[in-house]
Amino acid sequence: MDAVFLALIFCGYDHSLRHLTKEMWRTAMSLALTGAERSIGQRYNDLGQRLAQQLGDLVSDLQQRGEVRADIDPILIAKMLFNNFTAMYIAFAKYLVMYLETLKTKVAGQMALISNLIENAPQMSKYNQPLSGNEMIRTGGPATFMRLPSQPTAQGLDACFIGIPMDIGTSNRPGARLGPRQIRDESRMLRPYNMATGAAPFANMQVADIGDVPINTFDLKKSVDIITDFYADILTHGTIPLTLGGDHTLTWPILRAIREKLGPVALVHVDAHADVNDEMFGEKVAHGCPFRRAWEDGCLINEKVYQIGLRGTGYSPDDFDWGRQQGWTVIPAEECWYKSLAPLMSEIRRQIGDAPVYLSFDIDSLDPAYAPGTGTVEVGGLTSTQALEIIRGMAGLNVVGCDLVEVSPPYDPTGNTALIGANFLYEMLCALRQ
Ligand code: MN
Numbered sequence: 563m564d565a566v567f568l569a570l571i572f573c574g575y576d577h578s579l580r581h582l583t584k585e586m587w588r589t590a591m592s593l594a595l596t597g598a599e600r601s602i603g604q605r606y607n608d609l610g611q612r613l614a615q616q617l618g619d620l621v622s623d624l625q626q627r628g629e630v631r632a633d634i635d636p637i638l639i640a641k642m643l644f645n646n647f648t649a650m651y652i653a654f655a656k657y658l659v660m661y662l663e664t665l666k667t668k669v670a671g672q673m674a675l676i677s678n679l680i681e682n683a684p685q686m687s688k689y690n691q692p693l694s695g696n697e698m699i700r701t702g703g704p705a706t707f708m709r710l711p712s713q714p715t716a717q718g719l720d721a722c723f724i725g726i727p728m729d730i731g732t733s734n735r736p737g738a739r740l741g742p743r744q745i746r747d748e749s750r751m752l753r754p755y756n757m758a759t760g761a762a763p764f765a766n767m768q769v770a771d772i773g774d775v776p777i778n779t780f781d782l783k784k785s786v787d788i789i790t791d792f793y794a795d796i797l798t799h800g801t802i803p804l805t806l807g808g809d810h811t812l813t814w815p816i817l818r819a820i821r822e823k824l825g826p827v828a829l830v831h832v833d834a835h836a837d838v839n840d841e842m843f844g845e846k847v848a849h850g851c852p853f854r855r856a857w858e859d860g861c862l863i864n865e866k867v868y869q870i871g872l873r874g875t876g877y878s879p880d881d882f883d884w885g886r887q888q889g890w891t892v893i894p895a896e897e898c899w900y901k902s903l904a905p906l907m908s909e910i911r912r913q914i915g916d917a918p919v920y921l922s923f924d925i926d927s928l929d930p931a932y933a934p935g936t937g938t939v940e941v942g943g944l945t946s947t948q949a950l951e952i953i954r955g956m957a958g959l960n961v962v963g964c965d966l967v968e969v970s971p972p973y974d975p976t977g978n979t980a981l982i983g984a985n986f987l988y989e990m991l992c993a994l995r996q
Pocket residue numbers: 833834835924926927938968
């Protein structure tokens with residue numbers, strides 16, 4: 563709205579003003595502008611000056627045409643004009659305020675619309691996200707861990723899930739070769755945010771499922787070499803592997819690959835069994851031997867090895883002592899009964915310090931009441947909450963790899979063992995340094 567427009571409104575306001583002399587106009591405008599300036603501020607002064615000029619010119623024209631009277635008291639007119647002009651300025655200012663308010667309402671409406679769009683837009687994180695249960699029913703979508711994107715190698719990943727569908731190292735009930743696929747299936751229930759710990763791993767790390775290790779199911783010894791080579795490649799990308807087993811044999815070849823890259827590591831091994839047999843049935847490679855082999859290969863920092871949950875029947879009273887003789891700490895299940903394991907983990911964290919540490923979790927460490935779907939069941943095991951305390955207790959450590967082994971779906975008709983395994987793998991991801 564410019565000065566001319568304002569002047570035209572002004573002239574339309576009172577036709578009697580046509581009868582003023584040019585000089586009367588100027589006096590009146592001057593007084594009015596002073597008042598206006600006081601009333602609504604300096605910023606309208608320039609506009610007012612231009613308005614006065616326009617009106618003066620208009621009066622000049624009228625005077626030349628003999629249409630302006632000279633017998634009106636200019637002071638009276640000035641007062642009248644002052645009041646009218648000020649009132650009009652105020653009205654204009656009020657109109658402006660109203661217009662701005664409308665604009666503000668419009669802008670606020672648009673802002674609300676934009677916020678709404680942002681809130682409901684598909685997540686555009688720079689990191690991979692699990693497929694949400696609000697985007698695809700949980701029984702659909704890709705059969706990857708947590709329905710994450712899959713990729714063929716670990717390139718570009720901070721952490722990866724990887725399956726080893728192997729059970730030719732088992733001694734009793736088989737079926738762990740079906741574990742990775744079943745754990746992935748049950749992982750479909752998992753949501754990205756850890757309500758207990760506050761961890762949001764997919765907001766801070768690039769994670770994907772890189773599929774399965776192509777083991778040779780007719781040759782366990784060849785399979786362990788295949789596993790080591792596979793993990794050597796994962797580690798060249800600086801990626802932390804989280805492994806879905808598979809029988810416990812697989813931890814040894816993984817630790818070999820880690821030793822090549824990082825040297826010996828601390829170990830938290832949760833299991834009903836020590837898995838330190840020198841041989842089984844005359845064989846050096848079996849699911850009861852991985853930590854004996856890892857020890858032989860110099861994969862472990864012996865004073866930083868912890869075996870938690872050991873129990874059951876043995877061949878001799880000192881079955882669990884071999885590890886102790888190497889400097890390992892052995893915490894049998896009975897020492898865990900009826901209590902929180904948070905203090906134990908606090909002490910383990912203190913002792914491990916900043917050393918690289920590997921977490922190997924055999925699902926048979928849990929009591930079969932929680933996890934019956936496994937091959938070598940022992941009574942009197944850990945509770946699922948104690949297991950959570952152990953895994954969450956790893957947070958803050960320099961965790962370089964984790965596995966969850968020995969889920970055997972044929973003995974898991976409810977799917978609960980695989981589901982617990984999936985949850986534990988997610989908790990391991992949450993415990994990584996992010
Ligand atoms: Mn076991």
